[in-house]
Amino acid sequence: MNDYLNHLNPEQKLAVEQIDGPMIVIAGAGSGKTRVLTYRIAHLIKNGVNPFNILSLTFTNKASREMRDRIQKIIGDNDAKNIWMGTFHSVFSKILRIESHYINYPKNYTIYDTEDSKSLTRSIIKELNLNKDFYKVNIIRSRISTMKNNFISPDEYVNNPEIVLQDKIAKRTKFIDIYKSYINRCIKYSAMDFDDLLINTYKLLNSFPEILLKYQRKFEYILIDEYQDTNHIQYLIIKKLAALNENICVVGDDAQSIYAFRGANIQNILNFQSDYPDFKSFKLEQNYRSTKSIVETANHLISFNKKQLQKKVWTNNSIGSSVVIHKCSSDNEEAKLVANTIFDLKIRDDFFNNDFCVLYRTNAQSRAIEEALRKKNINYKIYGGISFYQRKEIKDILAYFRVIVNQNDDESLKRIINYPSRGIGLTTLNRLSLKAIENNRSIWSIIKNIENIDININKGTKNKLIEFYELIQKFILMSQKCDAYTLANDIIHSSKIYTELHNDKTPEGVSRFENIQELLNGVKTFAEQSEDEVSLGNYLQEIALITDMDNENDNEADKITLMTIHAAKGLEFPNVFVVGIEENLFPSMLSLESEQDLEEERRLFYVAITRAMKNLFLSYSTFRFRWGQYIDCSESRFLNELDDKYVVRNEQEVHFSKPKFSFKKKSFPTTNRSLKSVKKIENHEAENYVGHKFSIGDRIEHQNFGKGSISNIEGFGSSTKACVNFDNFGEKTLLLKFAKLKLLNN
DNA sequence: ACCTCAAACATTTTT
DNA sequence: TGTTTGAGGT
Numbered sequence: 001m002n003d004y005l006n007h008l009n010p011e012q013k014l015a016v017e018q019i020d021g022p023m024i025v026i027a028g029a030g031s032g033k034t035r036v037l038t039y040r041i042a043h044l045i046k047n048g049v050n051p052f053n054i055l056s057l058t059f060t061n062k063a064s065r066e067m068r069d070r071i072q073k074i075i076g077d078n079d080a081k082n083i084w085m086g087t088f089h090s091v092f093s094k095i096l097r098i099e100s101h102y103i104n105y106p107k108n109y110t111i112y113d114t115e116d117s118k119s120l121t122r123s124i125i126k127e128l129n130l131n132k133d134f135y136k137v138n139i140i141r142s143r144i145s146t147m148k149n150n151f152i153s154p155d156e157y158v159n160n161p162e163i164v165l166q167d168k169i170a171k172r173t174k175f176i177d178i179y180k181s182y183i184n185r186c187i188k189y190s191a192m193d194f195d196d197l198l199i200n201t202y203k204l205l206n207s208f209p210e211i212l213l214k215y216q217r218k219f220e221y222i223l224i225d226e227y228q229d230t231n232h233i234q235y236l237i238i239k240k241l242a243a244l245n246e247n248i249c250v251v252g253d254d255a256q257s258i259y260a261f262r263g264a265n266i267q268n269i270l271n272f273q274s275d276y277p278d279f280k281s282f283k284l285e286q287n288y289r290s291t292k293s294i295v296e297t298a299n300h301l302i303s304f305n306k307k308q309l310q311k312k313v314w315t316n317n318s319i320g321s322s323v324v325i326h327k328c329s330s331d332n333e334e335a336k337l338v339a340n341t342i343f344d345l346k347i348r349d350d351f352f353n354n355d356f357c358v359l360y361r362t363n364a365q366s367r368a369i370e371e372a373l374r375k376k377n378i379n380y381k382i383y384g385g386i387s388f389y390q391r392k393e394i395k396d397i398l399a400y401f402r403v404i405v406n407q408n409d410d411e412s413l414k415r416i417i418n419y420p421s422r423g424i425g426l427t428t429l430n431r432l433s434l435k436a437i438e439n440n441r442s443i444w445s446i447i448k449n450i451e452n453i454d455i456n457i458n459k460g461t462k463n464k465l466i467e468f469y470e471l472i473q474k475f476i477l478m479s480q481k482c483d484a485y486t487l488a489n490d491i492i493h494s495s496k497i498y499t500e501l502h503n504d505k506t507p508e509g510v511s512r513f514e515n516i517q518e519l520l521n522g523v524k525t526f527a528e529q530s531e532d533e534v535s536l537g538n539y540l541q542e543i544a545l546i547t548d549m550d551n552e553n554d555n556e557a558d559k560i561t562l563m564t565i566h567a568a569k570g571l572e573f574p575n576v577f578v579v580g581i582e583e584n585l586f587p588s589m590l591s592l593e594s595e596q597d598l599e600e601e602r603r604l605f606y607v608a609i610t611r612a613m614k615n616l617f618l619s620y621s622t623f624r625f626r627w628g629q630y631i632d633c634s635e636s637r638f639l640n641e642l643d644d645k646y647v648v649r650n651e652q653e654v655h656f657s658k659p660k661f662s663f664k665k666k667s668f669p670t671t672n673r674s675l676k677s678v679k680k681i682e683n684h685e686a687e688n689y690v691g692h693k694f695s696i697g698d699r700i701e702h703q704n705f706g707k708g709s710i711s712n713i714e715g716f717g718s719s720t721k722a723c724v725n726f727d728n729f730g731e732k733t734l735l736l737k738f739a740k741l742k743l744l745n746n
Numbered sequence: 747a748c749c750t751c752a753a754a755c756a757t758t759t760t761t
Numbered sequence: 762t763g764t765t766t767g768a769g770g771t
Contacts, residue, residue, distance in 0.1 A: 628762045
C-alpha cells in the first residue's frame with residue numbers, strides 16, 4: 001500500500017518517512033529535493049493528516065502548482081487542492097485578507113508592486129520639493145524597504161544616531177519625512193507593498209494571540225522549500241506559526257543561496273538548529289541530474305567559498321562531454337556562437353528547442369542573444385525583464401480595476417483620471433491632490449463632492465470631473481452584480497480605451513491591442529476556472545503576485561529559454577549556455593567590495609552550472625557593448641576556479657561554424673557600425689582616462705562615500721582603478737570611468 | 747491641455 | 762543603447 005515509496009532512493013526515503021517533529025533536509029543540486037517534498041506531503045496525507053492542516057511554502061507559484069498536481073497523482077483523490085500552498089507572499093496575503101480588520105485594513109486592500117511603490121516614492125519626493133540629485137527614487141525606495149525589513153519604524157529611526165548619520169552623510173536629511181509619508185500614504189490608500197505583506201502578517205500574529213493560535217492549530221504541518229533564501233521576517237513568522245506543533249520541515253542548499261541582496265540569510269539554517277535542539281537532519285548528496293563532468297566542475301568551483309556547510313555532491317552518471325569554455329571577440333560574436341551551436345546540436349543530436357537554455361547575469365544581456373536567435377529563425381521565450389502585468393497598457397487597465405475595487409487608491413486614480421485623455425490635466429490634478437492632502441481625504445472623495453467644495457477649478461473642468469465620477473461609479477455598481485469578465489469587458493469599451501488602441505495601427509499599437517485582448521482572455525479563464533463567484537477584487541489578488549515564471553501559456557510551444565541565473569533556480573535543461581562570464585559583469589562590479597558578496601556571486605555561478613544535465617557551454621567576450629559604449633572585458637576569475645580535468649578551452653576568437661554551414665554566415669555581416677564605434681570610443685578614452693587628473697595622495701569627494709584620499713592607482717585606459725581611503729566608509733577600489741570623483745583642492 | 751522633441755538618465759539580481 | 766522626463770511650442 002505504500003508502494004509509492006519505491007520511487008525513492010534510501011536517502012530520500014528516510015526524509016520522506018520522518019513524519020513528526022522539526023527536520024532539516026540539506027539537499028545538493030539535482031538531488032531530488034522537490035521530489036522529497038512532494039512525496040513527503042503525499043505520505044503525510046496517506047498517514048491520516050488532513051490536507052487542510054498542511055502549509056507548504058515554495059519559491060514560485062508555478063512550483064506550487066506542479067507539486068500539487070504530482071501529489072494529486074500519488075494520493076489518487078482530490079484532497080490535494082485543500083493544502084495551503086504557495087509563495088510566502090501569496091499565502092500571507094490570503095491570511096491578511098481574512099484577518100484584515102485586525103490591522104485596520106479593508107478586505108479589498110491593493111497590493112503595490114515595485115513599480116507602484118517607486119512611483120509613490122517619486123511623487124512624495126516631488127511633493128516635498130526635494131532635490132532629485134540627493135534623493136534618488138531607487139535609493140530612497142530600497143532604503144525604506146531596508147528600514148521596514150529591520151523593523152525600524154520612523155520613531156526608532158529618529159532614535160538611532162548611526163542610521164541618522166548615514167543619511168546625513170549622504171545629504172538626505174529629509175529621508176525621515178519621505179519614510180513617514182510613504183507609510184502614511186500606503187495606509188491611506190489601503191495599499192500594501194511586498195514588504196508590508198510580510199511585516200503586517202508578523203504584526204498580526206504578534207499582536208493577537210487568538211489569531212496566532214488559530215493558525216498554529218490550522219497549520220499542524222509546515223514545509224518550506226528553498227529555505228536558504230528566506231529572509232529574517234519570513235523566519236520570524238514561521239517560527240511563530242510552528243511553535244505549537246513543531247512539525248516543521250525545511251529543505252534547502254546553502255550552496256544555492258543567491259538572494260542575500262534581498263535579505264535572505266543563511267543564518268536561518270543555523271538558527272533552525274538552535275531553535276529546535278531535537279531536530280533531525282537529512283542530507284541528499286547524490287545528484288541524478290548531471291554528468292560527472294558537470295557535477296565535478298560545480299564542486300570544484302564552490303570549494304573556493306569559505307563559508308559553507310559540509311556536503312559532498314556526487315553522481316553515478318557517466319562522465320559525459322567536457323565543459324566547454326569559449327572566448328569571443330564581442331558580445332554579438334558570442335551570441336552568434338550560441339545560436340550556431342544550438343543550430344548544430346539540434347541537427348546532430350536531435351534536440352528540441354526546449355532542451356536549451358541560455359543564462360546570463362543581467363537582463364540587459366538578452367538583447368544580443370535574441371537578435372542572433374531571430375536571425376537563425378530559432379524560437380525563444382524570454383523570462384524576466386518586464387512581465388506581462390508590468391506593461392504600461394496592462395497597468396492602465398489594472399488601475400481601473402483597482403480604483404473600482406478600492407477608491408482610496410490615489411496612485412491608481414491619478415493614472416486613469418486622464419487616460420484616455422478626457423481634458424483633466426496636470427493643473428487640475430495638482431489642485432485635487434492638494435485639496436485631498438489638506439483635508440486628509442482621498443482624491444476620489446474630493447471628486448465625489450466637487451460641486452460642494454471650495455476649489456479653484458472652473459465649471460467646464462468640473463463637469464469633466466463629474467463625467468469621470470459617473471463613469472467609475474457605474475463600474476462600481478456593476479461590480480456588485482457582474483462577474484469579473486463582463487465588467488472588465490465593459491470597462492475597456494466604455495472608457496474608450498478599446499477604440500483608442502484599436503485605431504492605433506503602428507506595430508506597437510497593434511501589440512498593445514493584442515495585450516489587452518490577452519488580458520481579457522486571462523480574466524475570462526480566471527472567471528471560468530474558479531468555483532465561487534468571481535469578483536474583480538479576487539482577480540486582482542490573484543494576479544498581484546504572479547510573475548513571468550508562473551505563466552504557463554508557452555508550455556506547449558517548442559522554444560529556447562532565455563533568462564537570468566536568478567530566475568533559473570530550481571530548473572534543469574539538457575543543454576545550458578552561460579554567457580558573459582567576465583570580470584565586472586559576473587562577478588558583478590558591485591560585488592567586488594566584499595568577500596560576502598563575491599561568495600554570493602560564486603554561488604550564483606554554481607547554480608548556473610548545476611542547471612545543466614548533459615552539455616554545458618561557458619563563454620566570455622573581450623569586448624562588450626555596455627552603457628552605450630564599447631568596453632573591453634577580461635575573463636572572469638571564476639573560470640580559473642574550474643577543474644582543468646573536466647574543461648576544454650577554445651581560446652581562439654573564432655566563430656563556431658562547421659564548414660557545412662559556412663554558407664550561412666553570409667547572413668551575418670559584421671556590422672560596420674560596430675567597428676566605427678570602436679574607433680571613436682578609443683579616441684574618446686584617450687581623452688578622458690589615459691590622462692586622468694588624479695595622483696596618489698589626492699583628496700577627492702565621491703557622491704555616495706563622501707571625502708577620502710587616494711592611496712593607489714592601477715590599470716590604464718578605461719580600466720584605470722583608484723584605491724581610495726574614505727573618511728567614513730573605509731577603503732574602496734573604484735573604476736575611474738564610473739566613479740565620478742571630484743578632485744578637492746589642497 | 748496636449749503634443750513633440752531633445753536632453754538626461756540608467757544598468758544587478760526579484761517576491 | 763533605449764527609455765523617461767522636461768521644456769517649449771501650439
